Amino acid sequence: MSATQPFQISVPQEKIDTLKSKLSQAEFPDELAASGWDLGAPLADVKRLARAWENWDWRQAEERLNKVPQYTTPITVDGFHELNIHFVWQKSEVKNAIPLLFVHGWPGSFLEVLPILPLLAAPGGPAFHIVAPSLPNFGFSSGVKTRGFGAKQYAETCHKLMLSLGYNEYVTQGGDWGFYITRAIGYFYPSHCRASHINMLRADPPTFLKHPTLALQHKLAPYSQKEKDGFARTEWFGKEGRGYFIEQATKPQTLAYALNDSPVALLAWIYEKLHDWTDSHPWTDDEIFTWISIYYFSTAGPGAAHRIYYEFMHPRPDSISREDLHRWIPNVKLGLAYNPKELSVLPKSWCRTLGPVVFESFNESGGHFYATEKPAFLARDLRTMFGKGGGAFKVVKGKSGYDRTPRAYPAKL
Amino acid sequence: MAPTVKPYQITVPDSAIERLKTKLSPTTLPGETTFSNDWKWGAPLDDIKRLVNFWHKNYDWRQAEAELNKLPQFMTTVSVDGHEDALAIHFIHQKSEKPNSIPLLFCHGWAGSFIEVTKILPLLTSGGSDSEQTFHVVAPSLPNCGFSQRTTKPGFGISQYAEVCHKLMLQLGYKNYVTQGGDWGFPITRAMGFLYPSHVLASHLNFILSLPPSPLYTPLLVLQYLTGRYTPAEKAGLERTKWFTAEGSGYNQIQATKPHTPGFALADSPVALLAWIYEKLHDWTDQYPWTDEEILTWISIYYFSDAGADASVRLYYEITHPNGHETQVEGPMNDLMKWNKVPLGLSYFPKDVIVVLSSWGRTLGPVVFEKRHEEGGHFASYEKPDLLASDLRTMIANSGISCS
Numbered sequence: 001m002s003a004t005q006p007f008q009i010s011v012p013q014e015k016i017d018t019l020k021s022k023l024s025q026a027e028f029p030d031e032l033a034a035s036g037w038d039l040g041a042p043l044a045d046v047k048r049l050a051r052a053w054e055n056w057d058w059r060q061a062e063e064r065l066n067k068v069p070q071y072t073t074p075i076t077v078d079g080f081h082e083l084n085i086h087f088v089w090q091k092s093e094v095k096n097a098i099p100l101l102f103v104h105g106w107p108g109s110f111l112e113v114l115p116i117l118p119l120l121a122a123p124g125g126p127a128f129h130i131v132a133p134s135l136p137n138f139g140f141s142s143g144v145k146t147r148g149f150g151a152k153q154y155a156e157t158c159h160k161l162m163l164s165l166g167y168n169e170y171v172t173q174g175g176d177w178g179f180y181i182t183r184a185i186g187y188f189y190p191s192h193c194r195a196s197h198i199n200m201l202r203a204d205p206p207t208f209l210k211h212p213t214l215a216l217q218h219k220l221a222p223y224s225q226k227e228k229d230g231f232a233r234t235e236w237f238g239k240e241g242r243g244y245f246i247e248q249a250t251k252p253q254t255l256a257y258a259l260n261d262s263p264v265a266l267l268a269w270i271y272e273k274l275h276d277w278t279d280s281h282p283w284t285d286d287e288i289f290t291w292i293s294i295y296y297f298s299t300a301g302p303g304a305a306h307r308i309y310y311e312f313m314h315p316r317p318d319s320i321s322r323e324d325l326h327r328w329i330p331n332v333k334l335g336l337a338y339n340p341k342e343l344s345v346l347p348k349s350w351c352r353t354l355g356p357v358v359f360e361s362f363n364e365s366g367g368h369f370y371a372t373e374k375p376a377f378l379a380r381d382l383r384t385m386f387g388k389g390g391g392a393f394k395v396v397k398g399k400s401g402y403d404r405t406p407r408a409y410p411a412k413l
Numbered sequence: 414m415a416p417t418v419k420p421y422q423i424t425v426p427d428s429a430i431e432r433l434k435t436k437l438s439p440t441t442l443p444g445e446t447t448f449s450n451d452w453k454w455g456a457p458l459d460d461i462k463r464l465v466n467f468w469h470k471n472y473d474w475r476q477a478e479a480e481l482n483k484l485p486q487f488m489t490t491v492s493v494d495g496h497e498d499a500l501a502i503h504f505i506h507q508k509s510e511k512p513n514s515i516p517l518l519f520c521h522g523w524a525g526s527f528i529e530v531t532k533i534l535p536l537l538t539s540g541g542s543d544s545e546q547t548f549h550v551v552a553p554s555l556p557n558c559g560f561s562q563r564t565t566k567p568g569f570g571i572s573q574y575a576e577v578c579h580k581l582m583l584q585l586g587y588k589n590y591v592t593q594g595g596d597w598g599f600p601i602t603r604a605m606g607f608l609y610p611s612h613v614l615a616s617h618l619n620f621i622l623s624l625p626p627s628p629l630y631t632p633l634l635v636l637q638y639l640t641g642r643y644t645p646a647e648k649a650g651l652e653r654t655k656w657f658t659a660e661g662s663g664y665n666q667i668q669a670t671k672p673h674t675p676g677f678a679l680a681d682s683p684v685a686l687l688a689w690i691y692e693k694l695h696d697w698t699d700q701y702p703w704t705d706e707e708i709l710t711w712i713s714i715y716y717f718s719d720a721g722a723d724a725s726v727r728l729y730y731e732i733t734h735p736n737g738h739e740t741q742v743e744g745p746m747n748d749l750m751k752w753n754k755v756p757l758g759l760s761y762f763p764k765d766v767i768v769v770l771s772s773w774g775r776t777l778g779p780v781v782f783e784k785r786h787e788e789g790g791h792f793a794s795y796e797k798p799d800l801l802a803s804d805l806r807t808m809i810a811n812s813g814i815s816c817s
Contacts, residue, residue: 029680040673243667253455258678258685265678
């Protein structure tokens, strides 16, 4: 534990200068008339953003971020070199606060936890100690220099982080890669990871062999309108939105040259997702630049993060596949958030095959970046799931989220 | 108002060359890992470093330009229904001196350019012995590529590319002609066979896409397919196709759905462009011994292209979105794989990226020539010009076509 050090982000001036210099020399393509968003990030947006980014003040954003309590600690995952893991750590005053691990995804970062920090710290619900790392190859954590760093390794990193902070048992929250990594944590460390809240849900239809009740429900009850809309959304993503995935999962090195050499390339690549994957979230320029600058200024460089796609799609023989993580994982209590503009929006009967579900929320709005778009919904989910009367109340031994209120003893005379 | 054909010489402005050099230094490259040179992950770091350095310091575009300018190049304009009235089209046109030469349209593909014709050109126009068939060769830069003009309206798809190629041949006085194509040359020349069947004498393909024989259209071939007796070469072809589909089609998926997004990378960063294309020059060929000069000339043509490096990738989107918005699985490509009566020559090269079974290829039309080679890849005209030229000559001899 003594190896854990407080951390402040301090990007070298040279990197900022290089960014500005490259942006000032940016060259842009032309665009087909009236394409809107159909063919990718629109030219007018990217041009405007590139010019604004050149004049934007990273140091101000850095200062703001540094108000959040951040640390680093060395973590060694079996078979790999030591990694310096950067994380946000908001400890509660409540002694019995529930340790909560928040795992971001791509193209997100540790940033995604910030909106829920004050909401979870507010009185009126269970308290949490919140740990939100930068995953290896992302943000201000180390890059991984050898291959084979896949699901198991990401899970191990996060698990060891929690242990190093004294949290032998904990709960998790995640979407995007956070879905896969927290599922893997539940798979590999079931006696430590007691419950998981997930907001991107990938699952298979229930089969009679494995889930007879759900399969029956699935057979008998028609899909609701929301579920039908969900299929349409899922199909849209499958047909129109997976190009980035396949490139990142097959030739990540080729893509890395573009993202490293051209901040405009990085901007367009990520900005397209900030638009397409959200439910009309009104991104401010500040938000966009902060999100993307974290990639640009990341320790491992902007071309490293998406290697996770290759590793997950080419798992080592001793690891698990993505498909394994779509199946029933026992012992880890699950909370599911259904958001209409998520990328895969699957029926309840499918998602309930993921594990013992103790909480569900069905939202009328919101997309892929749940914590960013709907922090109030997410905070509500967590407080309900883990609070008094919730399906995962007291799931962590001795950490109910509430300190014992002193009993009022009648005065003895 | 008739379009005039003018001789053309490539003259990239000095400012463009300077801009390239400015962008090449300093480049920001990815960091090293133990696997940054593993081709499975993409273009290797050491190669890219070396090529960037060479491109920046020693590569001489003016020399490459001078070499290319030895080719007989021309510029004309073509009107395209519903699109540009006078689209500027750059092309190579070399007439053969020999009698009975047949006009041939050579259609390049993506990651390539008109440069793909340069090695096979003398073989086709001057030929081998006196008795061997020769050709008058027309090799355009496709719209949005090389030194042809960039199109601006959505919906400039395969039919439009076919229209440009056909009208170019007519302009040059070639009412009847043979086509040769690989990569985009496949759908474009197939479209020409469907749209202008009385003009296309024969179609030679070195990239063959087709579907399994269907009981409805080609029942006899179905039997062959179902008995599952493949030659070792066909089996290897299927394996290669599987590899390409699983590991090599990321570029295709992104270009076919969100072409504007990678377009920013290709337009802004020569390094991004270099890596994007160089990976294909390696993966798609049969260990072709590219020199650094060749690589950089191929890529410089994209960098210095009139249309911009990003424009060429839009065709992938157009072909999968014939109605503009939604990907159509049963799109134009399926139509182009239906039976067409133009006599066909099929040359299968083992290291191409999709290598189908012979029984599948025969569903495309009346095959008058077919050969499965033992070497060569996707850029057959550049890798194995001798083999391809010989195939073309044999195809003509088999088909009984003569120039009219």
